[in-house]
Amino acid sequence: MKLLVKRIALSAVLLGALSTAFAQADFSFSLTEGGFLRATLLTPLEFTVVTAPTSYGAAFIFDGVGNALANGGANGNATGTLTFTVNNGAPITLDYIGNGGNYLNITPDDLYILSFPFFAANEFLQLGDVVRLSAGEMISGTQPLFVPAAGTFAANLMDNNTTLLSTGAVAAGSTVPEPSTATALAGLAILGFAASRRRR
Numbered sequence: 001m002k003l004l005v006k007r008i009a010l011s012a013v014l015l016g017a018l019s020t021a022f023a024q025a026d027f028s029f030s031l032t033e034g035g036f037l038r039a040t041l042l043t044p045l046e047f048t049v050v051t052a053p054t055s056y057g058a059a060f061i062f063d064g065v066g067n068a069l070a071n072g073g074a075n076g077n078a079t080g081t082l083t084f085t086v087n088n089g090a091p092i093t094l095d096y097i098g099n100g101g102n103y104l105n106i107t108p109d110d111l112y113i114l115s116f117p118f119f120a121a122n123e124f125l126q127l128g129d130v131v132r133l134s135a136g137e138m139i140s141g142t143q144p145l146f147v148p149a150a151g152t153f154a155a156n157l158m159d160n161n162t163t164l165l166s167t168g169a170v171a172a173g174s175t176v177p178e179p180s181t182a183t184a185l186a187g188l189a190i191l192g193f194a195a196s197r198r199r200r
Contacts, residue, residue: 023171025062027111028150037068037144039097039111040137041082047157047166049129055160057119058084060094060133065111068144069099081136082113086129097138104162111153115136125165131157132168133169158196 026042045060083091096114106112125131155169 024152027062027065027153029148030145032139035143037097037140037147038128038137041133041135044135045133045155045169047131047133047169049125049127049131049157049165051163051165052127053125053159053165054163056124057114057160058123058125059112059114059132059158059160061106061156061158062111064101065153065157066146066148067099067108068146068148069097069140069142070145073099077141078138080138082134082138082186083136084115084131084133086125088130088132091134094138097140104194105156105164106162106172107138119160125159131166
């Protein structure tokens with residue numbers, strides 16, 4: 001019986017690790033005293049560029065947050081502590097937060113955050129680049145129509161053409177097994193459980 005319990009526990013740990021390695025963005029939202037939207041990213045995220053960029057820039061897109069900023073944003077006037085790095089380089093400050101885009105891979109309910117100076121410099125990301133988004137907050141330069149509900153949202157990295165450069169952001173610091181390794185681990189966990197059931 002003790003062996004069965006150990007195998008079930010191991011199966012749960014392995015399957016839990018596989019299901020949580022690929023993280024989504026945990027956001028909370030509130031209003032500042034001046035009535036501006038505060039968006040707080042609770043955990044850092046890491047993206048690897050797996051699709052060749054077709055344009056310059058780096059924009060972080062969070063699906064389905066809600067069109068609280070109504071076809072607008074801070075236009076470079078957002079403040080806060082969110083930054084990103086490329087291949088562990090110098091932090092780049094993010095200064096734009098908006099909603100309302102309706103172009104290719106972006107819908108009006110998606111929240112997007114970016115750096116105007118990075119776009120203005122025509123900076124291109126490269127295949128294999130590791131882009132790390134810090135935890136922190138951004139405060140919009142416009143007042144929202146409503147405060148979005150806190151939640152977990154799919155996170156994507158795009159360029160200026162909204163080319164999806166990386167999906168399935170990984171929680172920074174986590175290790176992600178290769179797909180074949182993940183499948184093998186899950187299979188072993190299930191086989192171990194089945195074998196212990198047969199022995200009973």
